[in-house]
Amino acid sequence: MTNPVVLEAKNLVKYFPTVSKGLLQRSTDSVKAVDGVSVQVRAGQTLGVVGESGCGKSTLARLLMRLLPPTSGTVLLDGADITSLTGRELRAVRAKIQMVFQDPVASLNPRHSVGQIIGTPLKFLKVKSATGAREHVQELMELVGLNPEHYNRYPHEFSGGQRQRIGIARALAVGPQVIVADEPVSALDVSIQAQVLNLMEKLQRDLGLSYVFIAHDLSVVRHIADEIIVMYLGKVVESGSPSDVYSTPSHPYTQALLSAIPVADPRAAASHKRTVLVGDVPSPIDPPSGCRFRTRCPRAQDLCALEEPALIDRGQGHPVACHFPG
Amino acid sequence: MTDVLPIDGIDGDSVVVASIESKSPKRLSWDRFKRDRFAIAGLGVVAFFLIIAIFAPLITKILGISPNALDRNSLNDYGLPNGRFGGISGKHWLGVEPGTGRDILARLIYGARLSLFVGLVATLITTSVGMMLGLVAGYLRGRVDTFLSRLSDLVMTFPSLILTIALVRPGTQRLEAMGVPEGNPARLTYLMLVTLFFGWVGFFRIVRGQTLALREREFVEAARSSGAGPGHIIFRQIAPNLWGPIIALASMSLPGYVAYEAALSFLGVGIISPTASWGIMLQDSVHYYRADPTYFFIPGATLFVLVMAFYLLSEGLRDALDPKNDRQQVA
Ligand SMILES: Nc1ncnc2c1ncn2[C@@H]1O[C@H](COP(=O)(O)OP(=O)(O)OP(=O)(O)O)[C@@H](O)[C@H]1O
Ligand code: SF4
Numbered sequence: 043m044t045n046p047v048v049l050e051a052k053n054l055v056k057y058f059p060t061v062s063k064g065l066l067q068r069s070t071d072s073v074k075a076v077d078g079v080s081v082q083v084r085a086g087q088t089l090g091v092v093g094e095s096g097c098g099k100s101t102l103a104r105l106l107m108r109l110l111p112p113t114s115g116t117v118l119l120d121g122a123d124i125t126s127l128t129g130r131e132l133r134a135v136r137a138k139i140q141m142v143f144q145d146p147v148a149s150l151n152p153r154h155s156v157g158q159i160i161g162t163p164l165k166f167l168k169v170k171s172a173t174g175a176r177e178h179v180q181e182l183m184e185l186v187g188l189n190p191e192h193y194n195r196y197p198h199e200f201s202g203g204q205r206q207r208i209g210i211a212r213a214l215a216v217g218p219q220v221i222v223a224d225e226p227v228s229a230l231d232v233s234i235q236a237q238v239l240n241l242m243e244k245l246q247r248d249l250g251l252s253y254v255f256i257a258h259d260l261s262v263v264r265h266i267a268d269e270i271i272v273m274y275l276g277k278v279v280e281s282g283s284p285s286d287v288y289s290t291p292s293h294p295y296t297q298a299l300l301s302a303i304p305v306a307d308p309r310a311a312a313s314h315k316r317t318v319l320v321g322d323v324p325s326p327i328d329p330p331s332g333c334r335f336r337t338r339c340p341r342a343q344d345l346c347a348l349e350e351p352a353l354i355d356r357g358q359g360h361p362v363a364c365h366f367p368g
Numbered sequence: 369m370t371d372v373l374p375i376d377g378i379d380g381d382s383v384v385v386a387s388i389e390s391k392s393p394k395r396l397s398w399d400r401f402k403r404d405r406f407a408i409a410g411l412g413v414v415a416f417f418l419i420i421a422i423f424a425p426l427i428t429k430i431l432g433i434s435p436n437a438l439d440r441n442s443l444n445d446y447g448l449p450n451g452r453f454g455g456i457s458g459k460h461w462l463g464v465e466p467g468t469g470r471d472i473l474a475r476l477i478y479g480a481r482l483s484l485f486v487g488l489v490a491t492l493i494t495t496s497v498g499m500m501l502g503l504v505a506g507y508l509r510g511r512v513d514t515f516l517s518r519l520s521d522l523v524m525t526f527p528s529l530i531l532t533i534a535l536v537r538p539g540t541q542r543l544e545a546m547g548v549p550e551g552n553p554a555r556l557t558y559l560m561l562v563t564l565f566f567g568w569v570g571f572f573r574i575v576r577g578q579t580l581a582l583r584e585r586e587f588v589e590a591a592r593s594s595g596a597g598p599g600h601i602i603f604r605q606i607a608p609n610l611w612g613p614i615i616a617l618a619s620m621s622l623p624g625y626v627a628y629e630a631a632l633s634f635l636g637v638g639i640i641s642p643t644a645s646w647g648i649m650l651q652d653s654v655h656y657y658r659a660d661p662t663y664f665f666i667p668g669a670t671l672f673v674l675v676m677a678f679y680l681l682s683e684g685l686r687d688a689l690d691p692k693n694d695r696q697q698v699a
């Protein structure tokens with residue numbers, strides 16, 4: 043872990059106000075989508091972000107991308123605070139961080155050709171390319187395994203996997219340092235997931251990219267991540283290297299996520315405590331007091347409702363936000 | 369079939385897609401449209417009327433007829449057309465107007481000119497203003513949206529026909545005072561302004577709703593990540609996805625405006641005689657509907673055919689331009 047930190051977030055908070063209009067009074071509740079998350083992404087490495095649907099992963103991605111303004115907290119790129127940049131300075135940042143989106147259909151404008159789609163960042167971020175824009179786009183298409191002759195085709199003519207490759211090519215167009223990939227393979231068939239993952243790993247090696255790689259299950263990030271954070275209801279509950287998280291999962295939520303993965307290795311299976319998640323994720327508008335996981339936690343005790351567990355190392359060798367890790 | 373390249377086969381699920389001839393969304397829409405026989409028929413009729421309208425002076429000249437020439441010889445002593453069926457003859461193919469003996473075919477041809485002109489201009493201005501405001505309100509949201517939405521609610525509550533009729537006198541006088549030539553130019557300008565005032569709302573609501581939905585799509589966020597500003601996002605990313613519903617809606621509202629002009633002329637607040645208009649012909653013919661039913665039938669049937677053709681065309685356009693059909697067609 044000697045690589046320098048490229049992208050860092052400190053205590054990011056994002057509350058979405060929910061304006062439920064009563065006849066006379068407006069209640070101002072808020073969805074606590076991200077509630078005090080800190081992350082570090084190191085050069086050439088991958089930060090895996092894992093959690094169930096609705097736990098705030100996409101919101102975190104948008105905060106890192108400066109697509110959403112945070113309620114509080116800071117985002118640092120190469121040590122410089124980028125939290126409130128606008129205009130030209132923000133565009134300079136955009137040339138360094140790009141995003142691959144979750145939905146291979148919705149993330150490509152159906153009325154634009156592939157060439158236009160991949161070329162859009164080049165147009166606005168004024169990145170000098172040695173060759174012309176068209177050649178540059180076609181090189182990118184080749185790089186991600188698309189046929190450059192399909193430059194003038196439209197998104198509906200491509201399969202899900204190919205569309206995600208188009209999204210990756212667009213993200214690569216301006217030669218960024220960091221790519222935030224929001225569940226880039228969740229919408230794809232399992233067989234195609236592996237191909238896209240392999241492509242992303244290869245691109246990382248060849249281009250020295252740093253990734254924030256979001257997934258909703260731990261098996262996907264296992265190979266690609268150098269560092270993993272597990273999120274629950276807007277908070278990080280456990281973080282560490284893949285071996286920390288997989289071999290000595292200490293938060294009951296992480297253990298539950300791991301139990302959900304079919305395990306091939308019987309010894310590993312034995313070492314995992316089987317935890318099955320019961321019930322639904324509580325509303326992020328009104329999360330449980332104390333530990334947010336307590337409504338579904340098999341180990342919950344009185345203390346859990348009273349005091350929120352901090353994300354610290356409690357002798358597990360990596361940080362865990364649980365009063366009773368094990 | 370020839371361009372199945374191994375490079376596209378990597379995904380395994382793409383071979384079928386790669387083997388089909390490339391088609392843009394426009395091309396797919398056109399292919400769907402071509403298969404719709406009713407829509408093609410509608411398009412044919414609309415095109416026919418357009419040609420007649422554009423070349424009205426030439427056509428009437430070739431036929432040797434004129435919309436304003438009086439032909440007393442074709443009328444009997446009661447002022448009604450000589451002969452049966454409203455005086456249809458080799459000279460006057462669709463008969464003559466009772467009282468004046470003006471040629472009905474010529475008046476119909478010039479009336480098409482006016483009807484289509486009014487319909488096209490009304491559609492163009494209401495569509496473009498409604499679309500503009502809808503895009504801006506839907507994308508910017510907040511106060512701009514609140515203001516425009518309230519305004520549209522307010523306009524909706526006005527009784528448009530009554531106001532149009534009530535204000536025709538002060539309205540045209542005002543315009544004439546401002547230098548618009550008296551008579552039909554002032555009337556037409558007044559009608560277009562009133563139409564715009566009431567007509568933008570429908571387009572505004574639809575475009576605003578669609579824009580609100582489209583702005584949440586990930587391709588808009590992708591454009592923002594690409595450094596694009598609001599101008600690019602509104603006009604290059606969102607607007608191209610709205611052409612389908614807009615064109616369909618516009619082609620549907622056009623016949624409404626054609627009929628609206630006829631109705632207003634009929635009520636005496638539209639075009640002023642002697643200029644030929646279908647509405648004026650209908651209004652005039654009502655007085656003779658017993659003695660000369662042909663006179664009433666001809667402009668009525670023509671209006672019906674044109675409006676019908678537009679509806680068939682707009683139905684076809686709506687299906688053809690629906691992007692939901694793109695993917696199915698490829699599969
Ligand atoms: N623009 C918004 N306005 C209001 N609430 C929002 C907004 N965006 C997200 N949320 C809420 O914030 C919470 C977190 O959403 P987010 O999309 O970040 O979850 P996620 O972890 O990415 O889920 P998924 O796996 O389904 O993509 C959800 O409860 C969601 O409803
Ligand atoms: S703090 Fe308590 S409720 Fe929360 S995870 Fe740990 S044991 Fe469960």
Ligand SMILES: [Mg+2]
Pocket residue numbers: 099100101144224225
């Ligand atoms: Mg998400």
